[in-house]
Amino acid sequence: MPYTTNDIKRVEEKWQAYWAERGIFRAIADPARKKYYVLEMFPYPSGKIHMGHVRNYTITDVIARYKMMRGFNVMHPMGYDAFGQPAENAAIKRGVSPAEWTARCIDDMRSGLKRMGFSYDWDRELATCDAAYYKWNQWIFLKMAEKGLAYKKSSPVNWCPSCATTLANEEVIDGACWRCKTAVIQKDLDQWYLKITHYADELLEDLKTLKNWPARVVAMQENWIGKSYGCDIFFKVKGGADVITVFTTRPDTIFGATYVTLAPEHPLARKLSRGTSQEAGVAAFLDKAAHMSRSLRMSGDERKEGVFTGAYAVNPVNGEAIPVWIGDYVLMAYGTGAIMAVPTHDQRDFEFARAHGLGMRVVIEDPAHPGLTPEQMTAAYEGAGSLVASAHFDGIPHEEAKGKIAAWMADGGMGRVSVHWRLRDWLISRQRYWGTPIPMIYCAACGVVPVPYDRLPVRLPADAPITGEGGSPLAKVKDFVAVPCPRCGAAARRETDTMATFFDSSWYFLRYCSAHNDQEVFDAKEAAYWMPVDQYVGGIEHAILHLLYSRFFTKFLRDAGLVAVGEPFDRLLTQGMVLKDGEVMSKSRGNIVDPDEVIARFGADTLRLFILFAAPPEDQLEWNPAGLEGSWKFINRLWGAVESRYKTASPVSDGPMDALDKALEFERHAAVKKVTESMEGGFKFNTAISGVMILMNAVDRYQVPAGDMRRQALLNDALETAVLLLAPFIPHAAEELWQMMGKPGASIAFIPWPVYSDDRLRTDTVRMAAQVNGKVRGEFEVPRDADEAFLRPLVLADEGVQRHVAGKEIRKFIVIKNKLVSIVV
């Protein structure tokens, strides 16, 4: 009678095969039906699925199945983000080709996913390493190049010496490679970029429309895009023609500028020192800075390194000549690579000035310390105040002064209002093998020539030597490199770098709409129906990179006329991590639990139920073997109840319901309401499941005398409702139980979601509490909607209430209908 391990295996395999054979979850665009596109972040196939995947995809699967029952035409696809470095590492370590290794990992993952019973439309399965997919990466790249949004330039790039490749800014974490943690250094290279900054304003503005994204993800993207309003101010170099343009967000402090600082990479840094006594010192400093890794240079805390150039710059607002320094705390890549230093009102400038004995002048008065002199200061004053020592701007509050001074400088040609962004263009060239070849050709006569569209894909050669040491493996494949120029026919050579893999994942959600179209990047009609993704689910670690790039690609493809929407993901849910013993479950920590072992013992339904019940989806989830057994026990109880108490001989209700019947009906409707509201109000699966547990507790209490058809019918209803409500969570058991109940239909996934009626939840009497001075002193069973006239004598007669009211004056008697009365004495 209990649901044994053998039952589980039999039932789960049976329904997985059934779903696959019947194509139950195949999605077909149908304009007559309302669509729902539910998507998880596709996995990198590095082996078998792990608990993080299981959690992510279980969440998505419940949403998909719930929406099916709500009548939506649901698309729920799956694929593999299959290019990337681990495949190359495997090639080096185990001598197996990346293609072969990846194919094997994909097979492992697919079978793991199938064992979980996910409702995928497997017909849409894709892998980014297939030429049928990456051909369209190349196509998109060429389209971007046509619009000037993909371009090549030489510039200092982040270089990981260990991976021997370039990294995007987004891939540099704390100055180190996001993958191997090696310190990243700066290196000049000729590389391909995507002009994401073209969309900076829109990427920022449209964040406001993403009302169903977690606020923190929106905030993170906002910070990342980093729009700053301020001024560019022109400082002429004394005794020369050069002009140093600085960027500041604090034009109100211009009268307090006591020196100018250049980034070490600034074009004037070396030039200005020439012929001065500082020349040798500057050269030494610049050499040192150039060879230092970014993380080392940025780790200087308060020890700000710098050197005087020997030159002076003229402050345009007062004609004062102030020294020009070079400082390692100024970044070439942000603003103009030069700043005006106001040590009294900027902590970094303050520290630099103190370290190098530079001048200071107070220009914003701290209301708490009027008349403060620089000598008395122990830190910069960055707060609010009015201007002093600032010519005719004295006395103006500093916020107001910003605009006034900016306008005044602009009028006088001293500066201009400006906006600077933190966001930089996206470097996509990688000196790697296992990625999409960049479809460009270099011809001595014609220059950089795109591969013609009709010659795509540029296939990745199977035989590149992968050593992991420096340079692009493709450069060593002669047959690949040598190519006639498409324009003049002369001997030319191919680009041998491949694309960053984030390129692949920036549009895969569009490819799913017509996954096997070999004529177009995707079918515009299909995309028009399915897009945007209604619900996207994935890890917070993709809050910036993947989501920002996907938004960028969607805007580009919209401008290219291929898709109507400008934002790809309507709702976003970031699921929490899976922990064990308080630490993130990971292979390197050696604290992983293998989903397959759990499935073998308890089944996929139990695993799903545990993961969903143990915590809300956004929260961290602590792995708990006892909780797992609890979930198994609950499925067992349900199984046992249906098996032993459900009667299929279609009993009909006869006679009016008594109090016990009404109580069961109440619980049944309450459960439907609770689960429905938990789903609609942000997918609170844990409370949804607890709602069904409460119903099952009521079922257990409900006795059906033999032959009592009315009660049997009500019990049947309750059990059917419980099975339906649980169908998205434990689909295998639900299908089996539904079948045991003799119910028709191809799958429980398409049985309409149960409805509840508020009438059934409205009881004749309600329990009310009585508070005296805010403390509960009594409880009453009273008729619904009882008013003060009814309640007052009743409540005041109560012994418990009397104890606290007797002999005191009743000041207030407040009735909150059907909830409580509050007495103040």
Add this chain to the structure above:
RNA sequence: GGGCGAGUGGUGGAAUGGUAUACACGAAGGACUUAAAAUCCUUUGGUCGAAAGGCCUUGAGGGUUCAAUUCCCUCCUCGCCCACCA
């Protein structure tokens, strides 16, 4: 340094102004059993009390309110993200 979030029983968690601790796990006691497992029943925030009942309790302190886990202020702790971004 900046931003965002969190802090509730032994544990995971519930409640978003109205009876704090739903639901589950764990624990204790009991039934069944030769025994164990499974299952079922009872109890389970702390504290004082024989009991009735009282007092305390949602990180700490204050405030608003008849009523605060929920709103406001101050502080503490933890987590995540960003960070010499001018």
